[in-house]
Amino acid sequence: MSDAESIRPMTPAAAKILVFDSGLGGLTVFTEVAKLRSHAALFYCADDAGFPYGPLSDEALVARVMEVMEKRVAELAPDLVVVACNTAATLALPHLRARWPQIPFVGTVPAIKPAAEHSRSRLISVLATPGTVARDYTRGLIASFAGDCEVTLVGSPRLARLAEDFMRGAAVFEEAIAREIAPCFVTRDDARTDVVVLACTHYPLLLDYFRRLSPWPVEWIDPAPAIARQADRLLAERFGPDREAEAPKPRAIFTSGARPEPALAAALTRMGFSPA
Ligand code: DGL
Numbered sequence: 001m002s003d004a005e006s007i008r009p010m011t012p013a014a015a016k017i018l019v020f021d022s023g024l025g026g027l028t029v030f031t032e033v034a035k036l037r038s039h040a041a042l043f044y045c046a047d048d049a050g051f052p053y054g055p056l057s058d059e060a061l062v063a064r065v066m067e068v069m070e071k072r073v074a075e076l077a078p079d080l081v082v083v084a085c086n087t088a089a090t091l092a093l094p095h096l097r098a099r100w101p102q103i104p105f106v107g108t109v110p111a112i113k114p115a116a117e118h119s120r121s122r123l124i125s126v127l128a129t130p131g132t133v134a135r136d137y138t139r140g141l142i143a144s145f146a147g148d149c150e151v152t153l154v155g156s157p158r159l160a161r162l163a164e165d166f167m168r169g170a171a172v173f174e175e176a177i178a179r180e181i182a183p184c185f186v187t188r189d190d191a192r193t194d195v196v197v198l199a200c201t202h203y204p205l206l207l208d209y210f211r212r213l214s215p216w217p218v219e220w221i222d223p224a225p226a227i228a229r230q231a232d233r234l235l236a237e238r239f240g241p242d243r244e245a246e247a248p249k250p251r252a253i254f255t256s257g258a259r260p261e262p263a264l265a266a267a268l269t270r271m272g273f274s275p276a
Contacts, residue, residue, distance in 0.1 A: 013246070014040050015041070015079045015080065015239045016079045017033060017037060017041070017043065017080050017081075017082065018043045018072060018080070018081045019033060019042070019045070019081075019082045019084050020045045020084060021047070021084045021085040022046070022048075022050060023046050023160065023164050024164055024202065024205070025085065025163060025200060025201035025202030025205065026082075027044065028201050028224045029082055029108060029201055029224045029227050030082075030084065030271070032225050032228035033082060033227075034271070034272065036229065036232040037231070037232060037242045038242060039243060039244055039245045040235070040245075042247075043072075043253065044251070044252045045068070046253070046254050048254045049255040050068065050255065051164070052161060053087040054130050054131045054160060055157070058091055065092040066095060066096070069096060069099075078103060079104075079235070079239070080106065080235055081105050082106045083105055083108060084227070085200075085201055086108050086128055086199050090131075090132055090135045090137040090138060091135060091137070108201055108223060109137065109199075109223075110128060110132065110197050110223075111226070112126065112141040112146050112197060113144075113146075114223075115146065115149075116145050116149050118221070119149060119194050121194045122149045122150060122191070123149065124146065124149050124150075124151055124152070124197065125153075125154055125185075125193050126153050126154065126197045126199050127154045127156060127159070127181065127184050127197065128153070128154070128155060128199035128200050129160060130157060132199055132200065133153040133155035152183065152184065152186050154183045156180045156200075157180075158176060159177070159180045159200065159202065160200055160202040160203075162176060162206065163202035163203065163206050166205060167205060168260075169261055169264065172209065174212075174213060177210070178213040181196075181210055182215075184196045192216060193218055194218055195219045196210075196220050204222045248274070249273060250272055250273045251274060
């Protein structure tokens, strides 16, 4: 080996990032993470065997998230985990951080602070799963950041499933979507809701429908880019900026072991995943 070769730095190992959700919603966050960390080794885990998380009791949800994460951490040894699920993050983050103190966990929690900053009418709505709207965590965010707003919490029982159906190529029922978002639109005297927080990662998948089916235009807040920036900052502290590294194509893991339907497989391929 020549001197030049011996002092050439080795290609650094790619940072391993795991993005996790109950289903396909976390792909909205994955896409943003992949833009900032294109040289990382990216993994996406959908707990489709446990979907939906929205109606689960607190105990059942924590137990499920810990069980899935136990397997993924053992299998992948991620350097950072993004819990791309409001329903899970608003409850399970302390448990995850206590179990794996060496791994940074970035959570997805309702973007109530930016919503309050953007609202002029002071009428804002939080569109989430029934689990997320019931959480103390969500009420705490409202008390801390939106004390002077009237906040309408809308726990939708069906939207996450509708988003899954859409991604898997099933027919989309616009009346059903319109019904689920309708309670977000509130009027008080001359004022009306002007900002809606997308507090479930599945919902941005249906954003085109939401815009079309809204009774009036509002600002929809999707926190995915901000979550990706937070993950990027934490990775930068440990690994430096995203840079050329040997990284495989992103891999999608479905806890059910089922093969994605053709429409979903095509969408995953477009997002850069290696074929299932
Ligand atoms: N994507 C999840 C969230 O952000 C929830 C969907 C579900 O499993 O009910 O809350």
